[in-house]
Amino acid sequence: MAVATRARGSELLRALAATRGPPPAAAAAAQLRSIHEGPDTIDELLDRHLSKKSPSSSSSLLDDDAAEALARRRLTSTRREALALYRDILRAARLFEWPDERGVPWREALRANARREFEEARGERDPEVVARLLIGGRDAVEQALERVAEASRRAVQAEEAKRRGGA
16 A cells, blocks of 8 residues: 555656756756655665776776875875975074174074975975975085085184194
8 A cells, every 4th residue: 555655656746846847957867756765676776875886996996095095105205304304404504603794693594594485385285396395405405514514624624724834
C-alpha cells in the first residue's frame, strides 16, 4: 500500500513540476524526487551516495596528494632557508661595528634593513620569486662578508707593516 501511495505521490510531483514550467538551474541539474521517495534499486542507491572512482581518477588523486606533499615540503624548505638567511644576516651584521655618517652603528642599520626587506617579501607565494630573493640575499651576505674579511686583512697587514717599519 505504501508503495502505491509513494508511486502516486511521485507521479503527482512530476506532473506538478511539468505544469510550473522550466525548473530553476539547480533543480534542473538534479532529478525531480521527493525527499521521502527512496531509490528504486541498489544501483541507484549506490550511484546517488557513492562517488565512483575510475582507475585514472585514483591515480590523479595520488598525484594530487603527492603534489600537495611536494608543495608543503617546498614551503617548509623555503621557510627554513629564509630563516637561515635571516639569522646569517643578523650574525654578519655583528661585524659592522663602525657608525655611519649619522652616528648610527651599521649593524643597527643592516638589521633594520633586513627586517624591512623580509617583511616586504613575507606575502610572496611564487616559488621562482622566493628562490630568486633567497639566492640574491645569500649572495649579498657572502659579498658583504668577503668585503669585511678583505678590509680586515688589509688592516692587519697595514698594522704589521707599521710595526715592522716602526721597530
